[in-house]
Amino acid sequence: MISRIAEAELINLSQQYKAIAVIGPRESGKTTLVKLVFPDKPYVNLENPDMRNFASEDPKAFLDQFSKGAILDEVQRTPELFSYLQQVLDENDQTAQFILTGSNNFLLQQSITQSLAGRVGYLNLLPFSLSEVENLAPTKIHELLFKGFYPPLYDKPFEIQKWLSNYISTYIERDVRQLRSIENLVVFEKFLKLCAGRVGQLLNKNTLAMETGVDSKTIESWIGVLEASFIIFRLQPHHKNFNKRVVKMPKLYFYDVGLASALLGVQKAEQLEFHPFKGSLFENMVIVELLKQRLNKGKLNNLYFWRNSKGNEIDIIIDNFDELIPIEIKSGETITKDYFKGLDYWNNLTGLTGGRVIYGGSQYQKRSHGVEVIPFASLAEINNR
Template sequence: MNFINRILETKLKSSIKNYPIVAVIGPRQSGKTTLVKNLFRNFAYQNLEAPDTRLFAESDPRAFLESSYKDKGLIIDEAQKVPQLFSYLQVIVDENKNAKVILTGSQNFLLHERISQSLAGRIGILRLLPFSFAEIKYKYSCENFAEYILNGFYPPIYDRNISPGDWYQNYIQTYLERDVRQLKNIFDLTNFTNFLKLCAGRIGQLLNITSLANDCGISVNTAKSWLSVLEASFVIFLLKPYHNNFNKRITKSPKLYFIDVGLASSLLGLKNTNDILHYHSIGSIFENLIVSEIYKKYYNIGELPAIYYWRDKTGREIDLILEFKNKTKVVEIKAGKTINENYFSGIDTWLKVSRDKSSEAYLIYGGNENQKRSIAEILSWQNVNLIFDKK
């Protein structure tokens, strides 16, 4: 497959002009190395996954950086493997005002206190997640959303023409053995795998950590720790409730989603599109497809996602609320291919409760036609990004 241009390229090019160090972080196999090597071909390159390279960097960080750096710049792949490098990087960029360094990592190493202190004010942080609709739709267009749910969006699925079931099985094993062990020294990988599957079964649900812990046979504190691992390694994200408190009876728990819906469907044992279309919680996994697409859109333009959900104690809810500078957009998500009047009940409730006449309402559904109605604009799942075009 030819190189597929990533939306993040624009932000990456501008960031390297403004910062001496730019970090491109994201899940393993999301295309970070391909992106930075393609854009900065005259930069020197070092991969800390290689044992001999990592040993050199660990034993003599200063010599490693001095011997690696070229006038044009340096790329350090999987930089979180040698955290002691970061304080030496600080010295290099402080002494050489023209220095340019790009770091990549499959963990959010910026959560490491020592690292964040060393690089404060010197680093631009970008996140590269798996492909979005916009990046692959012209080369790999799917008429049925179930195909995207099955395949997910990781580049190797499209690069190598591998069966998604085979690829995700190997991906999970690699993730467990490399990232999980390194982040938390988790040795009971069988139970952690079960925990992953239980999380996949809770997509789009309010996060009940006590219930999750009980079902997995672990303590609440362990469940919290394992969730933090999944977040730090870009497997899941938690969608927070909307902060405006209209009636003081809103739900305060976050909702759980997977960064990549293909990984979630693999964990759920969904082997083909027929399995997906007949899955008992098709609405939840379709919701994950749409929510993660919007989540990726924000990071692809270098912004933090300003997205929430709203739900009150009686169960009335809005699937997504997007906050822009001058307006709020509310989104309901339905997997059905035929529009039902009940689909608008959440939007109707929101408009009454919020009394926000400037809100724009959207319904994203599993069909193919776009429509405009008085209560909301209806968008096909394929056109979800039109929400951003209509600012």
């Protein structure tokens, strides 16, 4: 079994909160992790129709079975439980009574906010990080972009493209129907594929609406569906205006780069070696890796990008409150002076020094003015630098 970095944070939360919610995309390893950390707790899968009906129709009797708590998997399927769960938690001071998992952030957050606010500790669990599978992951960039990081692909010898295609089909048929009464799933799938074609780009909802054939309000609703089920996220522009002309649109990224590749129609890894989207997908992979490093330790997302109206841009700004760390992301394996243009502009504008370039090569360099060039394979060490 592959160890998860987030295990330490889950144990930490279990010593503080009466209930813990582990949320993340389907197949990210939530059930495996909570069963490992809480092996003595009864496990209930609320995707099971019989269990779900019992919990929905008689929530009090359902919870009475578990005097010492339980693991409730996909608990967003039974919102009727939460008000009764509140009473159970309030009657006992024991920590880590119930462990809740969910792959639908909107429905789960809605239920917890209404009934369990202040009683629940949160852990966001995304698919594997690069450091968790460093001895198992492909070493070539195009192969890594094709495979992505969903745990089942590292557990069994699945055909990658088929597994990801099935994941997409199952997601659309099951999770999308739970969140919204979307009548035309064929159009929604077209929208999903168009999103993959916008990885790393500014999110223009009007253009996306025209290409999909729906209005912009529908696009906003559908983006909300994808965000709530941990398919995509919006990277926000940094709010500090150094010259009052910054871009205010967010950028679009996928939580798993393999899924984005599959939606682009990539059939095999070799097709990505010289693919026009290789740079955008590499950028996506690096940004999500940085995000995982935060979430696995229970920290909030502090990642932004910066871009002004003239097109000058920094791929990532890490905002540590008392310092801003600019990062440029380059998929190429050979370091060139163009890699430093964005950082030079940023440092001249802000009066700051330093920054990082994360690239597809293998050589670490420390340049003048504190700029570091870091191979993508050393991403796991970036927070220690």
